[in-house]
Amino acid sequence: MVENSRPLDALNNARNKRVIIELKNGKQYLGKLTAFDIHINIVLEEAEEKENGELKRKLGVVFIRGDTIIMISPA
Amino acid sequence: MVENSRPLDALNNARNKRVIIELKNGKQYLGKLTAFDIHINIVLEEAEEKENGELKRKLGVVFIRGDTIIMISPA
Amino acid sequence: MVENSRPLDALNNARNKRVIIELKNGKQYLGKLTAFDIHINIVLEEAEEKENGELKRKLGVVFIRGDTIIMISPA
Amino acid sequence: MVENSRPLDALNNARNKRVIIELKNGKQYLGKLTAFDIHINIVLEEAEEKENGELKRKLGVVFIRGDTIIMISPA
Amino acid sequence: MVENSRPLDALNNARNKRVIIELKNGKQYLGKLTAFDIHINIVLEEAEEKENGELKRKLGVVFIRGDTIIMISPA
Amino acid sequence: MVENSRPLDALNNARNKRVIIELKNGKQYLGKLTAFDIHINIVLEEAEEKENGELKRKLGVVFIRGDTIIMISPA
Amino acid sequence: MVENSRPLDALNNARNKRVIIELKNGKQYLGKLTAFDIHINIVLEEAEEKENGELKRKLGVVFIRGDTIIMISPA
Numbered sequence: 366m367v368e369n370s371r372p373l374d375a376l377n378n379a380r381n382k383r384v385i386i387e388l389k390n391g392k393q394y395l396g397k398l399t400a401f402d403i404h405i406n407i408v409l410e411e412a413e414e415k416e417n418g419e420l421k422r423k424l425g426v427v428f429i430r431g432d433t434i435i436m437i438s439p440a
Numbered sequence: 441m442v443e444n445s446r447p448l449d450a451l452n453n454a455r456n457k458r459v460i461i462e463l464k465n466g467k468q469y470l471g472k473l474t475a476f477d478i479h480i481n482i483v484l485e486e487a488e489e490k491e492n493g494e495l496k497r498k499l500g501v502v503f504i505r506g507d508t509i510i511m512i513s514p515a
Numbered sequence: 516m517v518e519n520s521r522p523l524d525a526l527n528n529a530r531n532k533r534v535i536i537e538l539k540n541g542k543q544y545l546g547k548l549t550a551f552d553i554h555i556n557i558v559l560e561e562a563e564e565k566e567n568g569e570l571k572r573k574l575g576v577v578f579i580r581g582d583t584i585i586m587i588s589p590a
Numbered sequence: 591m592v593e594n595s596r597p598l599d600a601l602n603n604a605r606n607k608r609v610i611i612e613l614k615n616g617k618q619y620l621g622k623l624t625a626f627d628i629h630i631n632i633v634l635e636e637a638e639e640k641e642n643g644e645l646k647r648k649l650g651v652v653f654i655r656g657d658t659i660i661m662i663s664p665a
Numbered sequence: 666m667v668e669n670s671r672p673l674d675a676l677n678n679a680r681n682k683r684v685i686i687e688l689k690n691g692k693q694y695l696g697k698l699t700a701f702d703i704h705i706n707i708v709l710e711e712a713e714e715k716e717n718g719e720l721k722r723k724l725g726v727v728f729i730r731g732d733t734i735i736m737i738s739p740a
Numbered sequence: 741m742v743e744n745s746r747p748l749d750a751l752n753n754a755r756n757k758r759v760i761i762e763l764k765n766g767k768q769y770l771g772k773l774t775a776f777d778i779h780i781n782i783v784l785e786e787a788e789e790k791e792n793g794e795l796k797r798k799l800g801v802v803f804i805r806g807d808t809i810i811m812i813s814p815a
Numbered sequence: 816m817v818e819n820s821r822p823l824d825a826l827n828n829a830r831n832k833r834v835i836i837e838l839k840n841g842k843q844y845l846g847k848l849t850a851f852d853i854h855i856n857i858v859l860e861e862a863e864e865k866e867n868g869e870l871k872r873k874l875g876v877v878f879i880r881g882d883t884i885i886m887i888s889p890a
Contacts, residue, residue: 370849372850372858373856375858390510399450400447402446402447402448405856408447408449412513427511428447428451428512430480430507432507432880433510436879437878438862439875439876465585469586475520475521481555483525501525502587508539538660540660550599551597552597552598556630558597558600575663576663576664578600578661579661583614583660613735627671627672631673631705632672633675650738650739651738653738654736655736700745702747707747725813726750727811728750728812729810730780733811763885775824776822781823781855783825800888801829801888802887803825803886803887804885807882
């Protein structure tokens with residue numbers, strides 16, 4: 366990652382790769398990051414919802430509102 | 441979904457299709473997505489309110505304020 | 516509701532009709548929708564406050580601040 | 591109230607009249623509405639603070655920050 | 666207070682006078698109001714912090730962030 | 741403090757002096773105020789974190805996000 | 816740190832150095848700060864998640880949404 370890079374560059378690097386997203390409500394979403402914007406609204410494909418590391422359901426495409434997100438990391 | 445797509449494109453793809461919406465208060469709304477805006481305010485038709493997966497009531501048209509939404513996914 | 520409609524169009528369609536509004540504090544307001552704005556600030560006339568489906572009080576005109584609203588639906 | 595009226599028109603109609611204001615912390619303020627702005631910051635005169643319908647104290651003039659307000663109604 | 670006055674006029678009238686400020690965390694600050702801005706950020710001098718009406722500590726000058734404030738009233 | 745002063749003037753007067761900052765999570769930070777901005781983001785040097793008046797750890801430089809701050813006062 | 820410095824200067828000084836970040840949910844992230852923006856969105860590399868001082872997991876790159884952050888300090 367180059368000097369003076371911006372946070373959204375890190376999201377761009379993660380595009381089309383699998384990420385884990387931690388939400389403020391304690392749940393996690395895993396999936397392929399296909400879209401994001403400056404509000405950190407996110408679209409995942411092939412998404413799974415987890416709680417305490419346990420798979421709760423498979424969801425396909427999900428749109429996640431940015432203000433519910435704590436962190437995003439490569440899965 | 442094409443490269444560099446934006447999150448609102450995913451909502452546009454879901455227009456006139458059934459979606460499930462998770463709210464911050466733990467409830468879910470299911471219905472046909474007929475309108476949305478940049479605040480993620482949403483209008484559903486033929487909407488149902490669920491809690492813990494159980495049907496609570498049928499609502500017809502509902503306007504949902506965007507800041508109460510966690511995620512939106514095809515139903 | 517026409518293709519590409521916006522969420523505020525749904526509120527405009529509800530103008531002068533009875534609606535139910537769910538608030539983040541768990542209360543409901545019922546009444547005739549007479550005004551709204553882009554913040555989803557709402558004015559109801561002939562309003563009633565309910566909690567758990569039970570009538571708490573009759574209020575006449577009420578101004579409801581938009582950021583306290585979860586959803587709005589025809590009553 | 592005329593067609594297409596805006597929510598702030600309802601507050602303007604209440605100016606110099608007694609209103610009740612419900613706050614997010616469960617308290618109520620009653621008093622004469624003398625000023626408001628687009629943030630719904632409010633000034634009441636001859637104000638009383640109530641909790642569960644019971645008078646807690648008399649306050650004279652109070653400035654109430656808009657983001658703490660749930661609803662405003664004629665008293 | 667004149668017709669059509671704005672809420673910040675009430676704060677201006679309170680400048681250099683003692684006020685009580687209720688915070689969202691249940692504490693109160695009393696002191697002489699010496700500065701405020703449109704965010705309702707406030708500076709008090711000769712300030713005292715109270716909780717449940719009981720003096721907790723004397724603080725001299727305090728800067729209070731506006732978004733923590735519920736209401737401001739002459740002391 | 742002169743008439744019509746603004747709240748940020750009070751922070752400017754505190755620059756390079758020791759302050760105590762109360763956070764919304766109940767913790768306090770003490771240290772020398774070296775930088776602030778209009779969001780009330782703050783930088784302290786020689787900072788200490790306290791909880792219930794008890795020293796928890798020494799931190800050197802800390803950047804504190806403005807929206808977590810309740811109040812700032814000379815230490 | 817020079818007179819009249821701004822808070823983001825302190826983050827810039829921390830670039831490519833290890834920092835600890837306290838989140839509103841009580842967790843800590845440690846890692847090398849590689850990017851930040853005016854919202855205090857942060858990217859860490861070689862990141863570790865801790866809770867109550869105990870290592871929970873190693874994460875590599877993490878994007879942290881600014882509004883979840885309480886404070887940032889050199890590790």
